[in-house]
Amino acid sequence: MLGESFERKRVMSAPILRRDWASGHLDRVERMIGITIDVVAATLLAVEIVLLAGTVFARYVLKSPVTWVDEIATLAFLWLGMLGVASALRRGLHMRLTFLLSKFSPNRRAGIETLSEVVLLTFLATLLIPAMELAELNHALSSPDLSIPGSVGSMATVVSVLLMIVLLLIRLFRTLSIPAFILAILGAVVAVTVLMLAGPLLSDLGNLNLLLFFGFGVGVLILVGVPIAFSFGTATLAYFLLTSDLPVSVIAGRVNEGMSHFILLTIPLFIFLGYQIQYTGMARAMVDFFSALIGRVRGGLGYVLLCAMYLVSGISGAKAADMAAIGPILAPAMKDRGMREGDIPALLAVSAAAAETIPPSLVLIIIGSVTGVSIAALFTGGLLPAIVSMLALALVVYLRSRNERRGEGRYDFRLIARTFIVALPGLALPLIIRAAVLEGVATATEVATIGIVYVLVVGLATMRTISLKRMAKMLVDTAAMSGAILIIIALAGAMSWALTQSGFASDLVRFMTSLPGGKVSFLAVSIAAFVVLGSVLEGIPAIVLFGPLLFPAAQALGVNQVHYAIVVLLSMGLGLFSPPFGYGYYTACAIAQVSPDAAMKNMIPYLLAFTAAIIIIAAFPWLSTGFL
Structure with missing residues (x-):
């Protein structure tokens, strides 16, 4: 997606800046x-x-x-x-x-x-x-x-x-x-x-x-x-x-x-909505509720991280923002529980990748805009694959949490009730957004606007954490992040158009459709290609560049375009968060404050589980198309 970005860091040995x-x-x-x-x-x-x-x-x-x-x-x-x-x-x-x-x-x-x-x-x-x-x-x-x-x-x-x-x-x-x-x-x-x-x-x-x-x-x-x-x-x-x-x-x-x-106007709107959720404290309230509900079981905070990531994913428009809203809250407590230090950024990174298909995903919106696939259908098709991916990661959490200690004390039902009431506005928002888009009640742009007004009213009425200064900062940050995403769409689209005009697109379609093995070979090659592309180019540039070229090939082979979109999106996420090239991995390590070297080997079981989930989703198209 929408991506995660790099601050320019000038090295100390660069030429000394003139002070004239x-x-x-x-x-x-x-x-x-x-x-x-x-x-x-x-x-x-x-x-x-x-x-x-x-x-x-x-x-x-x-x-x-x-x-x-x-x-x-x-x-x-x-x-x-x-x-x-x-x-x-x-x-x-x-x-x-x-x-x-x-x-x-x-x-x-x-x-x-x-x-x-x-x-x-x-x-x-x-x-x-x-x-x-x-x-x-x-x-x-x-x-x-x-x-x-x-x-x-x-x-x-x-x-x-x-x-x-x-x-x-x-x-x-x-x-x-x-x-x-x-x-x-x-x-x-x-x-x-x-x-x-x-x-x-x-x-x-x-x-x-x-x-x-x-x-x-x-x-x-x-x-x-x-x-x-x-x-x-x-x-x-x-x-x-x-x-x-x-x-x-x-x-x-x-x-x-x-x-x-x-x-594409939904991009700045959902990014701004994501900033609102963070600034109003809604994200933290949701994490607190899940912690009170399931955080006391062995490995519970890992399950809390998964639930929170899947709930807030896609609203902010950037995986780094999603991870930043959840990681700093849970990472210290997870370390205290005895969770392996390297597992924290590993789970944070792979859960962010696995949640890419949760609507309202900006990458799904972009796929729809560049390929002509129905965005409502993409939103519907992304729900079950996300559950499959979450269950695969939850299994790894269960297997790797045997040496962790449980939370102290008994369940506090008063705490659960209190945190639920505080978190209810935040818990309702993703459900309202997804239901409105999936049911066709409103367009994605209108739903994003409704969400912004909803969070503004709730933030002012209950949490009182939105000030004019914060609002101005959110607007400025949203404009900059939106520009970074939109220029990728524009210039990658220009390059894709040039490739189409040159005849490369038709040659690529002929090559992909002539692979021995038909659909199976096509999906296997697509998964491998988009893992590499996601690692090198990041998800949004890769899908804008190659989506218009490969989706016609998928259609020619009889692969449902919604199914194909979900498979390639998850594959790109796998590449984006896989070391050593996927920069999403390093972002997760920075947020969790864990050395990338220390977390590298801990990524393996989570990546294997996510890879298995992608293969299952690719092998059973019904998971993506069953509710269309």
Whole structure:
């Protein structure tokens, strides 16, 4: 999903930052840019919530739908997403692979980090003019209800690209000496010039360019630390520039289109709802209730973790947020009970992966948006597979908790009743959300809006923990995280479109459908492929990139698309949380405050149980389709 992100950490041996007057001015400029982005993005998100809440009220209470609101909401969403991309860049939230970088010496790593920033700067500078051309072309178009010029939405990409260019230039200037800064910029210009001159030679390579740009090129960019989304974008842009006659403005158009699907508005809404649940204390109240109910049995806190993870999973939009809401509460008590130290992050990580199919899962929403599969059907199909996965992990907890001591004292039914009353608003929320979407009472966007209003009212009325300062922080954090997710969808979608236009998609479908063994071989290869993709690319980029390519192959073989979606989603989760490459594993270790080395071997039984659950789910399609 939606992912988990990496903060930029500059090593101590990097060039010492200059403290002259220029650096001081640049600091102020960057701070002003950051504040402006955050204020505007947070305001747009607040406006979105108010507009959608008003639409829900008009539709369900006044019985008078308001259609023109969708136009404003879509436009505001596009600006929110693009400003969120810039905010995520400033905060270092874009998903990137750092496993290889961590193996280098500090000096070497600093050099590679600078190289990745120069690559990103080059991509943005190359995209700027085509984005401006697209805005000019779209100006003649207008929205049907309010006649808003099409250039208003397109300018969001232009402004975001400009802001990111400025932020990257400031970062490079502060980090490098003046000669090194000039050399880096000149080096980027020379590299682009050489590639442009080599264009005629590359165009003669035919389909080998697919391997060169989308295989080798993307792989190298990801390994040197370029954010995954921009690795996709850079490779796609280079492919168009050097091997085709299509205008580069096509890429800018794909970005705009990928960021403006109305269904994707659920992403910031559910992320904001997840922050609300944490800030109001609802997550902790639910954990307290489960602890009082089943926490006293041997291994009980492991079962509490599973129950809590499955209850809150998917609402926040990020697995790291789910783990952060539960892990710090339970980890100390689990250690006191005698649970193996390495088992805590292992169970936390694998339960987060296994809960990916619990609605409202943002990854399921994204799968539906890029493949055309019914989101309500995906939500329905994800319930039983999640139970199968949970039971498999619960069995491991039972087997590994024989040496743990039980909770002290007898069951306190008064405590259970008291914690239940406190937790009831939180316990009801996921059930309301899932029931409303599954029964078709409301759309996912409307349900998310209702959930936000519900938590706001409950938080103010009962827990009194939502302040204006916290609300502002939640809005800003939501915008940044949403931008980091949405740009992956947009740029991975552009790369997937390029692969489709090249004929690779049809070749892939023919290859996958011609495998000996039919459905069985296809599912087995898909599971293995998405485990690897989930480990390297993270779930959202992998599904956006390969979903539109492989889902037609599944349909051609007679594999139910809901069943296939659940299988590949769980497989990606397995890769995402598996060491040594899956960064979700390291996130779980950081949250549980356990060394990754100490937890590595403890992952094995949980991963084996989860793998067995995936095989069972793949072998019995009824588990995913029985209630459709």
